[in-house]
Amino acid sequence: MVQKTGKPGSEPKRRGRPRAYEPDVAxxxxxxxxxxxxxxxxxxxxxxxxxxxNRPSLYGAFGDKRELYIKSYQRYRDDARAALSEVFRSELSxxxxxxxxxxxxxxMYLSGEDGPKGCFTVLTAASDAxxxxxxxxxxxxxxxxxxxxxxxxxxxxxxxxxxxxxxxPVALGQxxxxxxxxxxxxxxxxxxxxxxxxxxxxxxxxxCGTAAK
Amino acid sequence: MVQKTGKPGSEPKRRGRPRAYEPDVAxxxxxxxxxxxxxxxxxxxxxxxxxxxNRPSLYGAFGDKRELYIKSYQRYRDDARAALSEVFRSELSxxxxxxxxxxxxxxMYLSGEDGPKGCFTVLTAASDAxxxxxxxxxxxxxxxxxxxxxxxxxxxxxxxxxxxxxxxPVALGQxxxxxxxxxxxxxxxxxxxxxxxxxxxxxxxxxCGTAAK
DNA sequence: GGAATTTATTGCGAAATGGTACAAAAAACA
DNA sequence: TGTTTTTTGTACCATTTCGCAATAAATTCC
Numbered sequence: 310m311v312q313k314t315g316k317p318g319s320e321p322k323r324r325g326r327p328r329a330y331e332p333d334v335a336x337x338x339x340x341x342x343x344x345x346x347x348x349x350x351x352x353x354x355x356x357x358x359x360x361x362x363n364r365p366s367l368y369g370a371f372g373d374k375r376e377l378y379i380k381s382y383q384r385y386r387d388d389a390r391a392a393l394s395e396v397f398r399s400e401l402s403x404x405x406x407x408x409x410x411x412x413x414x415x416x417m418y419l420s421g422e423d424g425p426k427g428c429f430t431v432l433t434a435a436s437d438a439x440x441x442x443x444x445x446x447x448x449x450x451x452x453x454x455x456x457x458x459x460x461x462x463x464x465x466x467x468x469x470x471x472x473x474x475x476x477x478p479v480a481l482g483q484x485x486x487x488x489x490x491x492x493x494x495x496x497x498x499x500x501x502x503x504x505x506x507x508x509x510x511x512x513x514x515x516x517c518g519t520a521a522k
Numbered sequence: 523m524v525q526k527t528g529k530p531g532s533e534p535k536r537r538g539r540p541r542a543y544e545p546d547v548a549x550x551x552x553x554x555x556x557x558x559x560x561x562x563x564x565x566x567x568x569x570x571x572x573x574x575x576n577r578p579s580l581y582g583a584f585g586d587k588r589e590l591y592i593k594s595y596q597r598y599r600d601d602a603r604a605a606l607s608e609v610f611r612s613e614l615s616x617x618x619x620x621x622x623x624x625x626x627x628x629x630m631y632l633s634g635e636d637g638p639k640g641c642f643t644v645l646t647a648a649s650d651a652x653x654x655x656x657x658x659x660x661x662x663x664x665x666x667x668x669x670x671x672x673x674x675x676x677x678x679x680x681x682x683x684x685x686x687x688x689x690x691p692v693a694l695g696q697x698x699x700x701x702x703x704x705x706x707x708x709x710x711x712x713x714x715x716x717x718x719x720x721x722x723x724x725x726x727x728x729x730c731g732t733a734a735k
Numbered sequence: 736g737g738a739a740t741t742t743a744t745t746g747c748g749a750a751a752t753g754g755t756a757c758a759a760a761a762a763a764c765a
Numbered sequence: 766t767g768t769t770t771t772t773t774g775t776a777c778c779a780t781t782t783c784g785c786a787a788t789a790a791a792t793t794c795c
């Protein structure tokens with residue numbers, strides 16, 4: 310008896326002028342700009358041009374500039390988690406798993422239509438965190454999440470006998486994170502992928518206990 | 523016969539109104555601001571207030587805002603090199619030397635009247651490098667310089683028998699740098715010193731081949 | 736004492752920035 | 766057709782930002 314509500318099972322037809330943008334797509338564009346430029350150097354005109362939305366529409370859809378920044382960074386974290394959690398949980402050997410983790414990370418950091426932009430957490434939010442406690446809390450959370458994921462990964466490898474009894478998963482986890490941070494930094498500085506891959510190879514070798522020692 | 527030139531062996535007396543600032547001190551203040559805020563979020567009003575110099579004086583003494591930024595970053599690098607090169611060259615054992623290196627780095631990254639500011643290279647210049655090739659070149663140079671210093675350190679330790687024949691000084695050097703980068707990042711995010719020291723301890727253990735394996 | 740030199744001060748201009756009010760447009764509904 | 770609702774588009778505002786011209790101040794030199 311609700312035939313008047315539009316398509317079966319869907320929301321009632323929205324009144325008013327239709328939106329000229331997709332929120333998800335617009336947020337992705339904003340994310341790209343903020344990741345590259347940080348908060349202060351990314352103007353509302355920049356965001357307006359990238360999203361195709363005028364200023365009032367940006368405010369209506371996302372709130373003020375700071376709120377848009379926070380939503381963008383949150384979106385980045387969600388995307389990164391989605392990309393990485395599957396690899397962290399895979400059933401590969403430790404070495405293979407680490408290799409995959411870093412390959413995914415390199416893809417992320419070296420992506421960008423106009424050049425590599427590194428990691429939003431390491432190169433953008435951490436810088437902006439100085440001015441904003443809420444952003445700092447998000448950065449701390451991101452750092453902690455990554456440390457834990459690596460530690461879990463090493464603990465699992467230890468349980469499976471891939472690492473010696475004396476191995477410390479927490480310490481190795483920190484090393485795993487440090488390698489992410491250093492390649493993010495270098496990617497931002499346009500260090501070529503070959504060099505980054507060499508750094509990864511060496512670090513994986515150390516973490517698996519088969520090289521550099 | 524040059525008695526008229528002022529004090530013996532010194533420059534001739536400078537004509538004109540005396541300066542109300544010390545260039546070195548002013549540059550140090552500018553450095554502090556830029557390190558914390560980066561280029562875009564640090565305004566000339568901020569710099570003016572911190573240095574006690576009005577805008578025309580800033581321009582007269584240091585050039586435009588970008589030139590001041592570059593001079594500030596260069597000054598930071600000179601200071602960092604001065605602080606670290608002595609430790610890199612010390613005659614301590616490998617472990618002790620690494621410990622000292624990271625202690626000096628932690629002091630640097632945790633310094634600041636109003637909180638820790640991390641590393642200018644990692645957290646500020648690397649971010650700003652996206653917009654300016656000259657800054658990027660300086661960042662690349664800084665990264666490379668640190669990699670080399672660490673590799674030299676490990677090569678020396680290998681020559682002295684502190685590391686096994688199979689040890690790769692370049693790979694370990696990268697790890698040494700990665701540890702610097704990760705503590706810089708975490709210091710910026712206000713991770714407590716205790717935690718940073720634990721990360722350093724674990725990393726040093728891995729690099730010396732005595733722990734976490 | 737006056738001229739030359741160097742630096743500080745004041746005020747300003749042009750442009751950029753973040754945010755908002757309001758009118759018009761485009762849809763659903765009665 | 767008129768009303769209601771939602772979104773777009775335009776114009777505007779107040780403030781900030783960067784850079785600079787002109788003048789005044791403080792020194793040295795002749």
